[in-house]
Amino acid sequence: MTRNGTSTPTVADMVKAVTTPPLPLRITAYDGSAVGPRDAGLELHVKSPRALNYLATAPGDLGLARAYITGELIASGVEPGNPYAAFDSLQACKEHLRRPTPAGMRTISRLLRHEGLHRPEVPEIETPPAWRRALAGARPHTEAADKDTVSSHYDRSNRFYSLVLGPSMTYTCALFDSPDTSLEDAQRRKINLVLDKLDLAPGQRLLDIGCGWGSVLVAAARRGIRAIGVTLSEPQARWANAWLAREGLDDLAQARVIDYREVPERDFDGICSLGMMEHVGVRHYDEYFRIMFSLLRPGGRLLNHQITRRDTSQRNGAGAFVGRYIFPDGELAAPGVVMTHLHDAGLEIVHAENQRQHYALTLEHWCRNLQAHWDEAVESGGSQTALLWGLYMAGARWNFERNNIQIHQFLAVRPDEDTGGHWYPLRPWWDA
Structure with a gap:
């Protein structure tokens, strides 16, 4: 696929590189691309390249959470105060994950290079990891920690x-x-x-x-x-x-x-x-x-x-x-x-x-x-x-x-x- 007259991959291309169809949810993105059935009960919208950076630098639940609570990943079809309905689809999606092929890796790399891959600042309410707090003197389960x-x-x-x-x-x-x-x-x-x-x-x-x-x-x-x-x-x-x-x-x-x-x-x-x-x-x-x-x-x-x-x-x-x-x-x-x-x-x-x-x-x-x-x-x-x-x-x-x-x-x-x-x-x- 092309974007702006170039062969830059889309977010949908990246998703296809790491999943097998048919997906149990729909993913849309800021670049106009989409993957997954239109009638899926859950739609995740990748609002910006910042969301990609969260997902790429912390794959899994942590990256998803960072993108979601900062508003860079928007879940449609669920209430923000009660997104329970999303979890069945998210769990089912894990069964469709796969290791990308060499061609898939090239697709992902080209997209991330184009969007300027970097480690974004973590959300302000995130606690530093245990090892970092320990280096700062907060050894786990001491009274101060x-x-x-x-x-x-x-x-x-x-x-x-x-x-x-x-x-x-x-x-x-x-x-x-x-x-x-x-x-x-x-x-x-x-x-x-x-x-x-x-x-x-x-x-x-x-x-x-x-x-x-x-x-x-x-x-x-x-x-x-x-x-x-x-x-x-x-x-x-x-x-x-x-x-x-x-x-x-x-x-x-x-x-x-x-x-x-x-x-x-x-x-x-x-x-x-x-x-x-x-x-x-x-x-x-x-x-x-x-x-x-x-x-x-x-x-x-x-x-x-x-x-x-x-x-x-x-x-x-x-x-x-x-x-x-x-x-x-x-x-x-x-x-x-x-x-x-x-x-x-x-x-x-x-x-x-x-x-x-x-x-x-x-x-x-x-x-x-x-x-x-x-x-x-x-x-x-x-x-x-x-x-x-x-x-x-x-x-x-x-x-x-x-x-x-x-x-x-x-x-x-x-x-x-x-x-x-x-x-x-x-x-x-x-x-x-």
Whole structure:
């Protein structure tokens, strides 16, 4: 094909060089070329040569994400706040990828030379790779590095998160009675399940590690439980403490900006950790659970709620996209690995359950919220953040639905040798 009277290849020529027909989507480009069926459910428009540079310098999910959140790659036929419908086509497209022939490589090289191949600046919301942060002194999972990575994820905008999460401000998997259950009812049920499993009486003491915006603190204080929440995000702590004050519960509960490794109190009756373990790092699981053991009184209970891999054949580390944009230094382990570390720390597991399907439903609701409040979300968090969160949450929903990732609750107890081995009831004491 020719362009402007020359034999310069088109974007469509480049796509044909690395794929086999028929494509499950349509690709159009700034140069007027197109490939793929006209009636495809998904159309990707390559808006500029800058998009090509993103794709060429970071092939795969990372390059696609960079082009998408900067607006250089436009997906038609899907909502920006809820691009879930694109993932089946994108997954199917991977089956059509092929290694280019020598002639195909020449086509790609000529196009990239014509467009001026270079490494473009990465989007402003992208976190540097782990090796670069380590060179700068931020060794993964030290207290300083954890504070930086947590801030990169949670300190974007409280207003933005309120639009996505809804009034509960709960950023973990909800618990649905049915697909028709509202998000608020499902989050309330999840929090009640956590507190019911811990079975704390009024006046007893709870530590919430990674307390977020304080939803568990508020619910615990309403039961008369004395609660401390810890987070590395100052905006989260301010929100949580303001919420407790509005409810008249600040004499019972408080949120602190402190690393869990620095909590001075001991002998808690219960500890919960909801959605925090993703940040810990698998190599630090032993340390983490040993600290949980030391913070609990004998007979005290730990409720650990975390995203997991499906099995040990999957890698622990996050992919390039998730590692740069969502959970820097984040790692996931298979549920059996988590259980081993819990036992090795001296804790006894009482109960475990997989809530994978519930997280898929939760993410569906969050995407709907973002879609419904799109203009406000862009105003409060910026267009890149809004596009990123729609992409991330829709992709996470797709993976939870297909059992590529799971989420587990583990209920464990610190043994109390003074009770002769009877440190919890014979049968579950909570309403499942």
